[in-house]
Amino acid sequence: MYNMSKEEILWKKIFKFVMTVVVSLCLSFSFSIPVFASESGETDIINEMISYYSTYQSTAKTDIQRLVEKLKALNSTKGEEWEKIMKYGDYVNTDMNVNVDVLPDGLPNDDSLCITVLGFALNDDGIMKDELVGRLQTALASAQKYPNAYVAVTGGGTAKNNPNATEADQMAAWIIANRLDENRLIVENKSKSTVQNAQFTYAILREKYPTLKSLAIVTSDYHVQRGCLLYYSQLLLSAYDAGDNLLDVISNAGYKAGHEGYESISLQAMGLK
Numbered sequence: 689m690y691n692m693s694k695e696e697i698l699w700k701k702i703f704k705f706v707m708t709v710v711v712s713l714c715l716s717f718s719f720s721i722p723v724f725a726s727e728s729g730e731t732d733i734i735n736e737m738i739s740y741y742s743t744y745q746s747t748a749k750t751d752i753q754r755l756v757e758k759l760k761a762l763n764s765t766k767g768e769e770w771e772k773i774m775k776y777g778d779y780v781n782t783d784m785n786v787n788v789d790v791l792p793d794g795l796p797n798d799d800s801l802c803i804t805v806l807g808f809a810l811n812d813d814g815i816m817k818d819e820l821v822g823r824l825q826t827a828l829a830s831a832q833k834y835p836n837a838y839v840a841v842t843g844g845g846t847a848k849n850n851p852n853a854t855e856a857d858q859m860a861a862w863i864i865a866n867r868l869d870e871n872r873l874i875v876e877n878k879s880k881s882t883v884q885n886a887q888f889t890y891a892i893l894r895e896k897y898p899t900l901k902s903l904a905i906v907t908s909d910y911h912v913q914r915g916c917l918l919y920y921s922q923l924l925l926s927a928y929d930a931g932d933n934l935l936d937v938i939s940n941a942g943y944k945a946g947h948e949g950y951e952s953i954s955l956q957a958m959g960l961k
């Protein structure tokens with residue numbers, strides 16, 4: 689019988705240790721690949737879906753639904769969320785009414801509703817432009833119609849020569865000066881885009897206002913479709929990420945700004961990515 693030397697025994701132990709580490713690493717890597725592949729696959733599917741929506745709109749329903757089903761196969765919940773977003777995008781551009789200058793009748797007249805006013809770029813000195821004042825007038829008329837609803841103003845600093853001025857703070861000062869009860873007012877003054885308007889507003893509402901269930905968007909008439917779609921999608925995805933209930937977008941009011949047409953579907957789609 690062959691007896692190994694101490695040196696051979698040592699090398700055998702080293703070899704077994706090295707092989708154990710190699711096998712463990714290989715197993716770890718093999719299990720991690722499907723996770724990364726799945727996440728990458730989900731993102732690719734969503735981007736392709738948005739591309740179809742941007743380029744072909746309602747004529748791409750079949751292709752969009754094919755991608756929805758593909759996404760559901762990887763992540764059923766996320767697939768359902770994006771199916772809702774795609775259907776809502778079709779709705780805002782086909783069947784949704786744009787209410788001019790005041791919210792319509794029939795909305796909840798209690799503290800479950802938040803009238804959400806989207807900001808607009810300030811003048812360089814920090815003074816509000818006429819269009820933003822028009823949005824506030826529409827919001828004030830809506831707040832008077834629904835006296836138990838909250839009113840949220842949203843928008844960050846956009847004044848080139850006045851870094852201390854924010855859209856939301858200027859809006860808040862105006863609407864309080866026009867006799868809105870300050871206890872009804874919610875201020876979000878950090879956002880720089882419509883997408884951030886929605887994300888940052890959601891964070892505030894969910895943390896501090898548990899009675900809220902729905903939003904009514906107030907903006908300029910040409911911006912209503914895009915504003916509603918981006919708010920709906922961001923609120924839905926934020927609720928999905930947080931494991932929370934959806935804050936729904938249930939209505940709108942647009943200040944009649946006098947612009948021709950409305951923002952393109954391609955522009956709407958950019959905010960979905």
